[in-house]
Amino acid sequence: MIIFKENLFVIRTWARRLKELLRFSLISALLLTGCARVQPVMTSDNDLVEMCKRFNVDLDLDRVNLSVVMTRGSSKARGLIGSEIVFVNNDKIALSGPLKKSRDSIIIPPDFKNKVIEPLIRQDSRVTVRKFREIVIDPGHGGKDPGTRGRFGSEEKMIVLDIAKRLRGSLEKHGIKTIMTRTKDEFVSLEKRTEIASRSKGDLFVSIHANSSPAKAARGLEVFYLRNLDSHEKKEDQMKENQKALFSQFSMQKNSTVLDNILADMVYTHKQGESEKLANFVTQRTANSINAPNRGSKSSAFFVLRNTLIPAILVEVGFLSNSTEEKALKTRFYRQKIANGLAESILDYANKN
Numbered sequence: 001m002i003i004f005k006e007n008l009f010v011i012r013t014w015a016r017r018l019k020e021l022l023r024f025s026l027i028s029a030l031l032l033t034g035c036a037r038v039q040p041v042m043t044s045d046n047d048l049v050e051m052c053k054r055f056n057v058d059l060d061l062d063r064v065n066l067s068v069v070m071t072r073g074s075s076k077a078r079g080l081i082g083s084e085i086v087f088v089n090n091d092k093i094a095l096s097g098p099l100k101k102s103r104d105s106i107i108i109p110p111d112f113k114n115k116v117i118e119p120l121i122r123q124d125s126r127v128t129v130r131k132f133r134e135i136v137i138d139p140g141h142g143g144k145d146p147g148t149r150g151r152f153g154s155e156e157k158m159i160v161l162d163i164a165k166r167l168r169g170s171l172e173k174h175g176i177k178t179i180m181t182r183t184k185d186e187f188v189s190l191e192k193r194t195e196i197a198s199r200s201k202g203d204l205f206v207s208i209h210a211n212s213s214p215a216k217a218a219r220g221l222e223v224f225y226l227r228n229l230d231s232h233e234k235k236e237d238q239m240k241e242n243q244k245a246l247f248s249q250f251s252m253q254k255n256s257t258v259l260d261n262i263l264a265d266m267v268y269t270h271k272q273g274e275s276e277k278l279a280n281f282v283t284q285r286t287a288n289s290i291n292a293p294n295r296g297s298k299s300s301a302f303f304v305l306r307n308t309l310i311p312a313i314l315v316e317v318g319f320l321s322n323s324t325e326e327k328a329l330k331t332r333f334y335r336q337k338i339a340n341g342l343a344e345s346i347l348d349y350a351n352k353n
């Protein structure tokens with residue numbers, strides 16, 4: 001991000017000069033854009049520069065990295081030329097078409113004003129954007145990997161699968177699409193789970209687990225989100241694979257390492273910001289609604305949190321090592337209560353943020 005900001009700063013001045021030059025020199029413009037290409041008619045509705053002027057939004061075009069940053073007060077939107085994805089504050093917005101380069105501006109799709117400019121002005125995107133349209137639910141363990149076991153014979157893999165299915169039911173009732181990383185008692189590798197998330201159109205990854213502790217008295221709910229990764233950790237093989245899968249959905253016009261790196265940065269920042277806030281919210285709300293101790297939200301670098309690219313949380317629903325909680329988790333009633341608590345807290349978060 002530091003390199004990105006420095007680039008922007010240096011190039012901002014350069015871009016302004018270029019813009020002035022272009023404005024006064026048709027020949028330069030033709031040379032830069034190619035004489036044979038037919039330029040579309042620019043109107044105040046499809047010209048990004050005009051649109052930003054009209055709504056008093058600061059615009060930085062980085063013509064080298066082909067990125068666009070729009071600022072209005074404390075609101076910020078970032079996009080890339082060639083991509084239909086724009087990040088508005090903490091929301092990932094899919095436009096009806098990609099941003100396209102023009103002579104001295106950027107051509108924007110018809111829904112840009114609605115989806116990007118208006119939320120920027122309001123400093124609030126909740127009216128036009130629905131967070132979490134599709135949620136990836138990941139029941140931990142499965143098959144040869146039972147997870148932790150309780151004294152009364154419960155297996156984590158079965159408990160969390162049941163809660164995950166109930167969570168799916170609760171979310172779907174509210175019109176949210178879901179994808180499960182497994183729907184039966186089968187082994188699915190951690191790599192595969194993150195791949196499923198990256199190939200999907202999911203906006204959120206929720207992994208469900210049950211806890212265990214040598215301290216038999218330990219009980220309650222806790223929710224993990226990804227701790228900040230260093231630059232080395234961000235280059236993990238699985239993450240790179242998943243980035244390829246995810247970015248292929250963004251209909252980028254050409255392959256470019258620079259663009260991919262910028263996009264990776266945007267995706268990471270978006271994910272980190274959302275995951276921590278959501279983890280806080282979910283642990284408080286759900287613990288409250290299932291009447292369990294709230295052990296809080298915690299950062300960690302679990303594989304599935306590290307290698308998913310969308311906002312991600314890992315919920316430890318309770319301790320199978322605690323006999324009271326194991327007994328509760330063995331009942332359908334309590335598992336449904338957890339699923340409802342999770343669904344309500346996720347939906348509530350989406351409405352409030």
Ligand SMILES: [Zn+2]
Pocket residue numbers: 140141147148156209210
């Ligand atoms: Zn587990």
